[in-house]
Amino acid sequence: MSTQLEQETEIEEEPTESRESVAERLSEKRREQIQEDLDTAEKTIQLKVFRYDPEIEGKMEPRFDSFTVPFHKGMTVLDALIYARDRYDSSLTFRHSCRQAVCGSDALFVNGQQRLGCKTQLGDLEHPIRIEPLPHQDVVKDLVVDMQHFYDQMEAVEPYFDPDELPEGELEEQRQTPENREKVKLSTRCIWCGACMSSCNIAAGDNEYLGPAAINKAYRFAMDEREGTDRKKERLRIVEQEHGVWRCQTQFSCTEVCPKDIPLTEHIQALKRESIKNNLKFW
Amino acid sequence: MYQHDVIVVGAGGAGLRAAIAAHEEGADVALVSKLHPVRSHTGAAEGGINAALHPEDSWELHAYDTMKGSDYLGDAPAIDTFAKQAPEEVIQLEHWGMPFSREEDGTVSQRPFGGLSHPRTTYAGAETGHHLLHTMYEQVVKRGIEVYEEWYVTRLAVTDHDNPEDRECYGAVGYDIKTGEVNGFYASDGVILATGGNGQAFDHTTNAIANTGDGQAMAYRAGAPVEDMEFVQFHPTTLPSTGVLISEGVRGEGGILYNGEEERFMFEHGYANNEGELASRDVVSRAELTEVNEGRGINDEYVHLDMRHLGEERILDRLENILHLAEDFEGVDGLDEPMPVKPGQHYQMGGIEVNEHGETCVSGLYAAGECACVSMHGSNRLGGNALPELLVFGSRAGKHAAGADMGDPEIPTGPSAESEDGAIESPVEPGTIGDRADPVLSDGGAVASPEELLESAVEKERERVDTLLERDGVNHAEVREKVQKTMTENVNVFREESNIKQALRDIREAREQYQHVGVADASRTYNTDLIHTIETRNVIDNAEAIAIGALAREEFRGAHWRQQYQERRDDEWLKHTMLSWNDGTPNLYYKPVILEGHEQTYEPKVRSY
Numbered sequence: 001m002s003t004q005l006e007q008e009t010e011i012e013e014e015p016t017e018s019r020e021s022v023a024e025r026l027s028e029k030r031r032e033q034i035q036e037d038l039d040t041a042e043k044t045i046q047l048k049v050f051r052y053d054p055e056i057e058g059k060m061e062p063r064f065d066s067f068t069v070p071f072h073k074g075m076t077v078l079d080a081l082i083y084a085r086d087r088y089d090s091s092l093t094f095r096h097s098c099r100q101a102v103c104g105s106d107a108l109f110v111n112g113q114q115r116l117g118c119k120t121q122l123g124d125l126e127h128p129i130r131i132e133p134l135p136h137q138d139v140v141k142d143l144v145v146d147m148q149h150f151y152d153q154m155e156a157v158e159p160y161f162d163p164d165e166l167p168e169g170e171l172e173e174q175r176q177t178p179e180n181r182e183k184v185k186l187s188t189r190c191i192w193c194g195a196c197m198s199s200c201n202i203a204a205g206d207n208e209y210l211g212p213a214a215i216n217k218a219y220r221f222a223m224d225e226r227e228g229t230d231r232k233k234e235r236l237r238i239v240e241q242e243h244g245v246w247r248c249q250t251q252f253s254c255t256e257v258c259p260k261d262i263p264l265t266e267h268i269q270a271l272k273r274e275s276i277k278n279n280l281k282f283w
Numbered sequence: 284m285y286q287h288d289v290i291v292v293g294a295g296g297a298g299l300r301a302a303i304a305a306h307e308e309g310a311d312v313a314l315v316s317k318l319h320p321v322r323s324h325t326g327a328a329e330g331g332i333n334a335a336l337h338p339e340d341s342w343e344l345h346a347y348d349t350m351k352g353s354d355y356l357g358d359a360p361a362i363d364t365f366a367k368q369a370p371e372e373v374i375q376l377e378h379w380g381m382p383f384s385r386e387e388d389g390t391v392s393q394r395p396f397g398g399l400s401h402p403r404t405t406y407a408g409a410e411t412g413h414h415l416l417h418t419m420y421e422q423v424v425k426r427g428i429e430v431y432e433e434w435y436v437t438r439l440a441v442t443d444h445d446n447p448e449d450r451e452c453y454g455a456v457g458y459d460i461k462t463g464e465v466n467g468f469y470a471s472d473g474v475i476l477a478t479g480g481n482g483q484a485f486d487h488t489t490n491a492i493a494n495t496g497d498g499q500a501m502a503y504r505a506g507a508p509v510e511d512m513e514f515v516q517f518h519p520t521t522l523p524s525t526g527v528l529i530s531e532g533v534r535g536e537g538g539i540l541y542n543g544e545e546e547r548f549m550f551e552h553g554y555a556n557n558e559g560e561l562a563s564r565d566v567v568s569r570a571e572l573t574e575v576n577e578g579r580g581i582n583d584e585y586v587h588l589d590m591r592h593l594g595e596e597r598i599l600d601r602l603e604n605i606l607h608l609a610e611d612f613e614g615v616d617g618l619d620e621p622m623p624v625k626p627g628q629h630y631q632m633g634g635i636e637v638n639e640h641g642e643t644c645v646s647g648l649y650a651a652g653e654c655a656c657v658s659m660h661g662s663n664r665l666g667g668n669a670l671p672e673l674l675v676f677g678s679r680a681g682k683h684a685a686g687a688d689m690g691d692p693e694i695p696t697g698p699s700a701e702s703e704d705g706a707i708e709s710p711v712e713p714g715t716i717g718d719r720a721d722p723v724l725s726d727g728g729a730v731a732s733p734e735e736l737l738e739s740a741v742e743k744e745r746e747r748v749d750t751l752l753e754r755d756g757v758n759h760a761e762v763r764e765k766v767q768k769t770m771t772e773n774v775n776v777f778r779e780e781s782n783i784k785q786a787l788r789d790i791r792e793a794r795e796q797y798q799h800v801g802v803a804d805a806s807r808t809y810n811t812d813l814i815h816t817i818e819t820r821n822v823i824d825n826a827e828a829i830a831i832g833a834l835a836r837e838e839f840r841g842a843h844w845r846q847q848y849q850e851r852r853d854d855e856w857l858k859h860t861m862l863s864w865n866d867g868t869p870n871l872y873y874k875p876v877i878l879e880g881h882e883q884t885y886e887p888k889v890r891s892y
Contacts, residue, residue, distance in 0.1 A: 056806050074524045074614060086760040090812040091804030095322075097491040100527045101611060102413055103322040119611045140461065141809040147319070160421035161380025171336070171370055173377045175389030181382060188382045188407075188414060192321050224380070 026088065034087050041070030046128035047080055049092065053141050062139075064130075065089070071122060077110055077131065078117035081143075094143035101259055104191030107198070108143055109135055114195035114257040134198040150194045153211050157218040157238055164228030180225045187220040187267055189260040196254035196264055208243040212254035212264040215239055219267040222274065233278060240275040248272075284737065285431070287313040289684045290455060290470040291477055292436045292498060295323030296412070297652025297673035297680075298477035299419040301641075304681030305475075306426050312685070314428065315457055315468055317435040317493065317814070320420045324479055324491040325673070328412025329530035329604065330396065331404035332376075332674070333667040334369040337393065340401040342366040343882060349668060350880075352398045352563055353661025354841035354851065355887040356511065356859070359880035360693035361657040364639045365675050367881075372674035373405055381418040383407050384601065394535050394601075396667045398563040398892065404667040409530045409604040415670055431468075433460040436497070437747075437817055439474065439505045440467065440733075440740040441645055447506030447863065448697040452648035453733035456744045460814060463807025465745045467737040473684030475641065475649040476502055477677065480631050483818075484826040485775075486767035488628035489521055489528040498654035500821035502635040503828065507643035508697070508863040510656040511633035512825075513832030514842050516664055517776045519567035521627030523585045527612045529605055529624055531666040534560040536601055538590040540571070541621065542579040548586070555892045562892035565663045565842040568626035572776050575625070587621035626776055630669060632660040632842065633832070636696050636861065640689050641680025644697025651680040657694070658859065661876075662841025694877065698863060705860070705871035707834045710784045711791040713827050715867030716798055751816055756801025759816040765793045766819075766826045774826075774833050779846040783834045790827045797823060828869075832860045835871055853887050 026034070038044050047067045053059035067084035078096055085092040095105040099118050106117040109132040111125055122129065137145035167174055196212040197203050203211045210218075221227060222235040239245045245268050254264040289305045291298045294316035305312040314320065335345045346366035350357050377383060377391060384392040384406055396404040407414040423430065434457040441452045454469040468474075478498030482490025503509050519540075520529040534540075540560050542548045549555050554570035555562035562570075571586050580586060590598060590605075595618055598606065609617045634656035641649040641657075652673040659672060683689055769789035773782035797820060804812035838852040839845055858873040878885045 053806050053808060055808055074612070086758075086764075090758055090760065090802075090815075091806070091810075093804075093809050093811050097318060097322050097493045098324060098327050099492065099525060100327060100608065102326045102410075103318075103324070103491065105318075105322050121611075121614075141806070144809050151319070155424055158425075160425040161418070163378070163380070166378055171374050173374055173391055176385055177389055178385045178387060181385050184382065185408075188417070189410070190417075191326075191413070192319075221380075226380075 030087065037070040038068065041072060043071050044068050045071045045080065045122055047084060048128050048130045049081070049084065049143070050132040051142050052139055073123065075122045076118055077108065077115070077120040077122060077129065078106055080122055081117060081131065093141045102191055104193035107134055107193035107195040109133060109198070114199045116193060116195070116259045119259060134194060136198050136204045137194070147194060149207070150197055150211070150213070153214040154192065154217060156210065157214045158235070159217045161221060161224070161227070162231050163226045164231065174226050176226055184220050184223050186262050187216050189262055190216055191260060193259060195257045195259060199253040199257045201251060201253065202247045202249060206243060206247060209247045210239065210244050212268065215245060215271060216262060216264050216267050219271055222271065236271070236275050236278050239271050245271045245275065284467040284469055285313070286469045286471070287311050287429070288470065288472040289475065289681070290315060290468045291475045291681070292316070292455060293477035293479060294318070294320035294430065294432070295477065295479050295652065296325035296415055296419065296670065297677035298475070299416070299423055300674050300677030301475045301477055301651055301681035302428050303419065303422055303426065304678040305685040306428055308682050308685035308687050310472060310685035312428060312681070313431060313468070314423070315431040315434050315436055315455070317433065317460065319432045320423065320430060321417060323416060324494055326413045326416040327489070327491065327528065328415070328670055329409045329528060330532045330535070331394065331406035331411045331667045332373055332415070332670040333396065333399065333403050333665070334373040334405060334671055335366065335401070335403055336370050336373065336391065336405070337401065337403065340403050342370070344400055345369065345403060346880065348399050349659060349665060350885045351888070351890055352663055352665040353659070354663055354890050355853070355857065355878065355885065356661030356840060356876055357659050358657070358694055358877040359885055360877060361639050361659040363881040365659050365672060368675045369671040372671060372678065376415065376418060376674070379418050379422050381407065382414050394532065395561065396535050396665070397531055397558070397561045398665040399667070404535065406532065409532050409602050412670065431457065434458065435460055435814055435817070436501070438740055438744050439501050439648065440737040441505040441648065442736060446698065448644045448699060450506050450645045452505070452645050454737045456740050458744070458748065460809055463810065465741060465748055467741045469734065469737055470647070472686060473647045473649055475651060475680050475684055476635065476654055477650070477652045478654045480653045481822070481825040482628045483763070484766060484770050484822050484829060485628035486764070486771045487521070487526045489518055489526050490628065495818040495821050496654070496825035497818065497821050498650060499634055500824040502643060502648065502650060503824060503864050505645060505648070506864065507645050507648060508636045508861045509634060509828050510636040510859050510861055511658060511662070511832065512631070512828040512862065513836050513860060514632035514662045515628060515829060516564055516630040516632060516842050517568045517626040518629035519564055519571055519626050520588055520624040521629070522609070522613045523623050523625050525612045526627045527608055528629065529588060529608065529622060530602070531564070533588060533590050533602055533605055536590070536597065537593055538588055540567070541587045541589060542574045543581045544579055546579070548574050548579070558892035563663055564666060566892060568776050569844060571626055581623065585623040585625040588624045589621035590617060591619070591621070630664055632656070632662065632664050638692035638694040638696050639679065640683040640692050641676055642683065642692065642696065649680045649684055651677045662843055695874070700874040701861070701872045702858065702875050703873040705835055705873055707831060707871060709831070709834065710788055713787065713791070713831060714869045716794055748813065751800070751802045751813060752805055754801045756799045757796050758803065759800055759819040762793050762796050762800060763819045763822055765796070766790060766822055770826050770829070774830050777844055777846065778833055780834070783830055786830045787827070787834070790823060790830060794823050828862050831862060831869065831871065835860055857887070
């Protein structure tokens with residue numbers, strides 16, 4: 001069981017549980033520790049965090065919890081969430097792993113925008129900071145969303161290298177010009193965080209739309225000079241289908257939120273151009 | 284129960300490579316990982332992949348550099364096998380479409396790296412691990428290899444014969460993080476552990492939060508010894524506030540280290556008169572901390588890494604990712620100012636004892652990648668040698684588990700390889716505490732038919748999960764922080780006897796606290812409180828093994844520096860530190876280093892750069 005959190009849906013704003021009541025359940029020792037952290041911090045910051053659990057009484061209705069965390073320079077949204085979880089409430093749930101913007105686990109909806117928690121500085125945000133799960137995806141629990149649909153779309157574009165022919169001799173590499181590598185370089189930076197898909201209005205309305213990340217993956221291979229022309233045609237057929245590149249209305253929301261600065265919208269337009277070229281016939 | 288020929292636990296570089304190899308050998312293989320494969324920490328590797336590709340280079344030179352880098356604690360058969368096979372693995376990756384950085388003629392670029400006699404580090408920008416991980420995951424998708432993602436393997440199904448060499452592994456127990464289901468993964472041909480590092484035993488680390496040494500701890504408790512655990516690499520260039528890694532590639536491209544007095548200390552204070560910044564990682568880390576300890580650091584904490592003189596174009600071409608990391612995680616613009624750096628835990632040279640086919644002494648149990656110790660890194664790993672290691676030995680383990688005939692291994696494993704008993708004066712009793720039947724703490728399995736054995740392991744894990752969820756108790760974060768803090772304070776770059784003993788006392792205290800651990804979140808849905816609680820026990824076991832090894836080894840070799848013993852002592856210490864769980868009462872012993880290689884016998888020399 002899960003619930004869908006719509007971007008435009010008005011969620012009950014009033015936190016049903018204040019920090020004080022979260023803190024009330026803590027041991028005295030823990031309370032003292034938090035108080036000391038707060039007292040010695042440069043300043044404190046309030047987080048309003050979306051909470052939901054499909055099986056726990058009192059959490060089945062989505063709500064926001066408030067946590068006051070100590071702030072120090074350089075602190076990120078992920079650091080703040082970890083503090084809230086480890087000090088106030090160990091049931092606070094979110095994905096995270098590398099802490100350095102490469103594993104793509106912690107794409108969140110922070111103050112109304114898709115961002116990676118680990119590379120978003122608290123100091124750059126308006127307070128209080130509102131943290132929600134990625135919109136347009138089923139919420140599994142708290143800030144964790146179901147990524148399966150995203151993965152399915154990624155895998156739908158046959159996301160693997162398929163060269164025309166491999167060089168003879170086991171230790172012979174395929175040559176690739178530095179220019180061609182440059183052309184696909186940005187597309188290979190994708191970390192599968194799902195921020196782009198979540199920000200895309202088209203994906204929100206058309207569940208079958210491949211979405212910016214999957215199309216970008218297709219671009220990575222379609223533009224690689226080492227794949228042959230027949231393979232390229234097959235790749236273009238996949239992306240020019242009804243729920244492919246032509247759905248994109250160039251709103252640039254995916255490009256704006258991409259934490260790896262991949263020019264997603266441009267890549268989608270490039271594949272539109274390639275598709276047209278591919279379909280032109282001269283009599 | 285899920286059934287496959289081969290089960291690979293962990294889906295980072297080693298796991299993916301093993302799965303592909305097993306699949307190519309015809310096995311029905313599945314990957315089981317607590318993360319989706321692309322979330323694995325291999326993706327954070329920056330610098331590169333060493334392989335002797337150039338005609339003027341040779342596998343023999345690569346092997347020699349690796350042996351020298353290991354400070355003569357690597358086993359020659361492992362190192363030779365590695366150096367010979369690394370080129371074909373790199374070319375294989377290239378054939379799979381890995382976006383390597385290229386030369387003008389379209390060939391794969393290679394750059395200099397610390398401790399290498401030839402520029403043999405292939406790379407893809409400063410994001411080599413990211414590209415390696417994604418390229419291999421693409422191949423897994425292409426082959427339709429089954430992936431159980433966000434399934435956390437918590438226990439191995441291993442028989443309980445007295446001698447670990449008689450034991451057999453028939454599978455593993457997993458916990459589905461999304462739903463709370465506990466189930467068995469039956470493996471008719473083998474379980475390959477590829478769970479990565481254990482950096483979470485320290486609090487300043489480049490490792491991911493998920494790197495809790497799960498494989499090392501599970502194998503150790505199931506009877507496979509762990510080897511050379513005291514050898515922990517501290518990377519010299521990590522950002523002070525987060526531990527985020529700044530690639531050795533920066534120094535490879537010409538980056539310079541300065542102390543607070545703007546001296547190029549690697550040369551000016553004589554730490555490495557030939558190689559300077561590109562000396563081996565252990566040498567540079569100690570140099571930086573010496574500068575700081577002698578009052579020549581910056582803010583008494585770090586030194587500066589300057590790459591401004593390389594110019595914007597070269598930096599953007601080869602090190603662009605570094606600019607983003609310095610900006611996002613330290614607020615520093617690397618084009619405009621030097622970057623603050625200090626040593627941080629980075630890599631575990633030791634791990635589960637395996638031979639060059641990836642086999643542990645427990646039949647059917649394999650390990651590959653950072654969680655394993657074959658041993659090729661010995662007491663210090665060279666930069667750019669971890670990624671080719673996971674390719675070479677991941678591939679070999681996968682192939683062997685799938686039934687390939689690879690001949691007799693040259694590296695012996697298990698208690699029968701013991702050459703000498705070990706002992707330490709530990710201030711506390713290490714190992715298990717209290718009731719061995721306690722479901723939260725016990726791990727062993729009864730001898731039975733393979734299916735029954737797995738089913739009983741599943742039952743025990745169900746019981747453990749239920750108990751943890753139902754009882755109130757200490758929060759895991761408190762226990763884990765205690766371990767991390769004492770390890771970073773006491774078993775760091777510089778090690779003193781009294782400090783290591785203090786760490787052992789603190790770890791014991793953490794273990795006692797863990798007896799009373801409880802999970803506050805009662806939910807079966809995505810319960811990270813439970814996952815972190817189970818992981819914390821693994822963190823304790825890893826930390827304890829590191830500290831025991833550190834106290835035992837009375838010499839200075841590679842990454843292991845002891846205040847009382849300022850020299851490498853080859854007459855006594857050319858041997859691996861082995862620790863077996865021994866059903867809860869850890870047993871320390873040694874086995875000899877093998878210096879006899881395929882072409883030559885390596886003679887230990889003074890290691891200078």
